[in-house]
Amino acid sequence: MASEKPLAAVTCTAPVNIAVIKYWGKRDEELVLPINSSLSVTLHQDQLKTTTTAVISKDFTEDRIWLNGREEDVGQPRLQACLREIRCLARKRRNSRDGDPLPSSLSCKVHVASVNNFPTAAGLASSAAGYACLVAAGVGLSPVIPVLKRLMGEKHCRPGVQDQPGQHTYTLARVYGVESDLSEVARRGSGSACRSLYGGFVEWQMGEQADGKDSIARQVAPESHWPELRVLILVVSAEKKLTGSTVGMRASVETSPLLRFRAESVVPARMAEMARCIRERDFPSFAQLTMKDSNQFHATCLDTFPPISYLNAISWRIIHLVHRFNAHHGDTKVAYTFDAGPNAVIFTLDDTVAEFVAAVWHGFPPGSNGDTFLKGLQVRPAPLSAELQAALAMEPTPGGVKYIIVTQVGPGPQILDDPCAHLLGPDGLPKPAA
Numbered sequence: 315m316a317s318e319k320p321l322a323a324v325t326c327t328a329p330v331n332i333a334v335i336k337y338w339g340k341r342d343e344e345l346v347l348p349i350n351s352s353l354s355v356t357l358h359q360d361q362l363k364t365t366t367t368a369v370i371s372k373d374f375t376e377d378r379i380w381l382n383g384r385e386e387d388v389g390q391p392r393l394q395a396c397l398r399e400i401r402c403l404a405r406k407r408r409n410s411r412d413g414d415p416l417p418s419s420l421s422c423k424v425h426v427a428s429v430n431n432f433p434t435a436a437g438l439a440s441s442a443a444g445y446a447c448l449v450a451a452g453v454g455l456s457p458v459i460p461v462l463k464r465l466m467g468e469k470h471c472r473p474g475v476q477d478q479p480g481q482h483t484y485t486l487a488r489v490y491g492v493e494s495d496l497s498e499v500a501r502r503g504s505g506s507a508c509r510s511l512y513g514g515f516v517e518w519q520m521g522e523q524a525d526g527k528d529s530i531a532r533q534v535a536p537e538s539h540w541p542e543l544r545v546l547i548l549v550v551s552a553e554k555k556l557t558g559s560t561v562g563m564r565a566s567v568e569t570s571p572l573l574r575f576r577a578e579s580v581v582p583a584r585m586a587e588m589a590r591c592i593r594e595r596d597f598p599s600f601a602q603l604t605m606k607d608s609n610q611f612h613a614t615c616l617d618t619f620p621p622i623s624y625l626n627a628i629s630w631r632i633i634h635l636v637h638r639f640n641a642h643h644g645d646t647k648v649a650y651t652f653d654a655g656p657n658a659v660i661f662t663l664d665d666t667v668a669e670f671v672a673a674v675w676h677g678f679p680p681g682s683n684g685d686t687f688l689k690g691l692q693v694r695p696a697p698l699s700a701e702l703q704a705a706l707a708m709e710p711t712p713g714g715v716k717y718i719i720v721t722q723v724g725p726g727p728q729i730l731d732d733p734c735a736h737l738l739g740p741d742g743l744p745k746p747a748a
């Protein structure tokens with residue numbers, strides 16, 4: 315039991331992001347520098363988020379971390395690198411400011427608790443949200459937090475209060491005035507985490523410098539930019555993936571000539587084209603490029619030796635369903651993308667969601683879970699026309715898709731100002747689950 319009150323406690327939430335131009339491969343494993351730039355869409359935290367509380371106290375004798383209620387080894391190298399960088403940043407900020415109100419905090423140990431409201435390690439970029447949240451909470455412990463809160467506006471600091479779209483998506487990094495520093499810290503935990511520091515549409519510029527100072531994430535457009543855009547996550551498997559991203563991309567860098575070609579000759583033009591599609595809200599081009607880039611990423615996995623395969627038979631059936639749906643309409647109305655796992659992430663516009671959900675329902679009828687098949691944003695039920703059903707030409711695979719999460723583009727990390735939101739009690743231990 316702690317004898318003193320904690321010196322500081324901060325709770326933050328951070329979003330999941332889904333890349334439409336994929337990051338795959340590092341040129342520097344230690345600094346986590348990529349071989350190509352990437353671009354992602356930040357998903358709304360109403361449906362998918364990580365919540366993290368970080369607490370410092372003079373009483374703590376060691377750093378400790380709990381993930382989804384279970385204590386984890388704090389000695390994991392990525393976690394250690396991230397904590398080290400957070401402390402480094404705090405020290406740097408203290409040196410550049412007078413009168414640090416919490417000078418002793420820098421030598422204190424930290425307790426961290428983090429929970430996801432979605433399956434961990436199922437290819438849903440949980441590590442990105444997790445490390446972005448750790449960075450947000452970790453830097454939030456530093457003395458600049460009152461400044462941050464004032465600039466974000468009180469309402470943004472309270473849980474459950476909707477912000478004005480686009481108003482504060484980049485606040486965390488901008489307020490600190492250390493965009494590159496925050497990218498660096500998040501990246502050390504997991505490369506894609508630096509993209510979860512922002513809402514809306516985000517690019518991670520690979521940079522050229524050996525020290526990685528120019529390898530930073532930046533917002534391309536805020537979450538309010540494309541309000542009709544919808545994102546559907548088709549959860550095929552909630553099991554832990556066989557080959558993690560870090561191990562997989564290392565093998566691809568070592569053995570895949572296709573990956574080198576992709577990084578050097580394909581991605582630069584695609585980054586520019588994707589930014590244009592987003593700027594002009596050109597859905598068909600956005601959708602086609604998203605699918606092509608996902609396919610090329612998975613092709614580099616197959617080109618890796620021994621080969622890596624993240625897609626399963628259900629993933630492939632979803633791919634066929636999307637192409638047949640689009641062919642039936644004579645227009646690209648839906649796109650798929652897959653990360654390092656079999657779950658499909660679908661992009662479409664709000665006027666197509668109901669019909670596409672009807673198509674998925676037909677292809678993968680739910681068993682007893684019909685009531686819980688659709689999660690997230692409301693979808694008004696739509697019948698499947700006989701013509702579309704014929705065009706899909708699919709024998710139904712019952713239970714192939716476990717459930718669908720319907721979401722949209724969302725904001726970046728949030729600070730929760732309510733002590734009730736803390737996942738750790740005043741003793742620095744996880745509060746019992748309510």
Ligand code: DP6
Nearest residue numbers: 333336337504505506559560653654
């Ligand atoms: C397929 O960011 O998880 O999701 O940097 O090794 O932690 P590490 O990898 P990670 O890789 C993400 C790969 C991807 C594509 C993407 O999100 O860009």
